[in-house]
Amino acid sequence: FRHLLAIEGLEPPYIAELLELADHYALQNRRGTTQRDLLKGRTLINLFFEDSTRTRTSFELAGKRLGADIVNMSVSTSSVNKGETLLDTAATLNAMRTDLLVVRHGQSGAPALLAQKVDAAVINAGDGTHEHPTQALLDALTIRRRKGRLEGLTVAICGDVLHSRVARSNIHLLLTMNARVRIVGPPTLIPSEAGRLGVEVHHDMKSGLEGADVVMMLRLQKERMTGGLVPSAREFFRFFGLDAAKLAYAKPDAIVMHPGPMNRGVEIDSAVADDPARSVIGEQVEMGVAVRMAVLDLLSRNLRRNA
Numbered sequence: 001f002r003h004l005l006a007i008e009g010l011e012p013p014y015i016a017e018l019l020e021l022a023d024h025y026a027l028q029n030r031r032g033t034t035q036r037d038l039l040k041g042r043t044l045i046n047l048f049f050e051d052s053t054r055t056r057t058s059f060e061l062a063g064k065r066l067g068a069d070i071v072n073m074s075v076s077t078s079s080v081n082k083g084e085t086l087l088d089t090a091a092t093l094n095a096m097r098t099d100l101l102v103v104r105h106g107q108s109g110a111p112a113l114l115a116q117k118v119d120a121a122v123i124n125a126g127d128g129t130h131e132h133p134t135q136a137l138l139d140a141l142t143i144r145r146r147k148g149r150l151e152g153l154t155v156a157i158c159g160d161v162l163h164s165r166v167a168r169s170n171i172h173l174l175l176t177m178n179a180r181v182r183i184v185g186p187p188t189l190i191p192s193e194a195g196r197l198g199v200e201v202h203h204d205m206k207s208g209l210e211g212a213d214v215v216m217m218l219r220l221q222k223e224r225m226t227g228g229l230v231p232s233a234r235e236f237f238r239f240f241g242l243d244a245a246k247l248a249y250a251k252p253d254a255i256v257m258h259p260g261p262m263n264r265g266v267e268i269d270s271a272v273a274d275d276p277a278r279s280v281i282g283e284q285v286e287m288g289v290a291v292r293m294a295v296l297d298l299l300s301r302n303l304r305r306n307a
């Protein structure tokens with residue numbers, strides 16, 4: 001693959017290869033023995049049109065650990081503010097002979113559009129409500145490390161599925177790797193195409209979490225809600241917020257995940273989010289660096305062939 005634009009369409013062996021390589025980098029990162037010259041002479045630009053803490057920082061760390069030159073383009077102080085279009089911005093970065101372009105954009109499909117216009121390998125760091133492929137890969141790596149496998153596990157993805165690119169990428173990845181996926185939330189926050197995705201749909205936490213191996217909570221994305229349909233935080237927490245009582249419906253050894261940023265007291269209670277026996281939220285962030293190193297490594301092999 002020249003780009004990483006989505007999980008949908010990736011074959012199981014490719015996902016397995018990425019996870020194996022990421023596991024290797026996770027081990028190296030813990031030992032502090034990362035190879036530092038793999039991307040020497042390569043340029044990576046982080047082009048984020050939406051806010052980010054985890055994704056942008058971990059792509060920067062991943063690139064630096066592999067020896068790349070990194071530029072974090074600040075869109076808020078760029079010529080985008082003077083009216084420059086997305087495609088003209090891409091053409092400008094292309095003329096600077098960028099090798100790897102990491103793009104986050106509010107419009108679904110924006111990274112795919114850029115990929116048609118630039119020579120760089122384009123990595124989707126989250127586009128609108130479409131996909132966030134590296135998040136699903138780091139989630140899968142975290143699950144695999146904790147549970148030893150993906151196949152046959154029951155994963156409950158809960159909350160605002162409708163607006164979640166994280167949910168879409170996770171659904172595609174987990175189904176491709178033969179896990180069972182349930183989506184759990186109020187009817188207003190479940191996508192209408194859910195029935196066609198091959199997931200079970202639940203509208204209450206008890207049936208949705210019963211027997212689950214993994215409970216993945218999602219942020220309530222108020223910024224993407226239009227038309228006054230924003231649920232009250234208190235009401236949402238009462239019915240769909242994960243607390244110890246609701247977590248008790250899942251298997252006793254179920255792990256708790258959240259891609260971050262979290263709204264504590266809205267979709268997740270602090271006591272659950274911070275419970276070291278159940279929560280793997282910190283490990284997800286750690287695996288984010290390893291997964292992004294693996295993605296940069298694999299895509300740069302094609303760059304080397306193209307050079």
Ligand code: CP
Nearest residue numbers: 052053054055259260
């Ligand atoms: N999970 C995630 O994408 O977090 P950021 O928005 O902080 O990058």
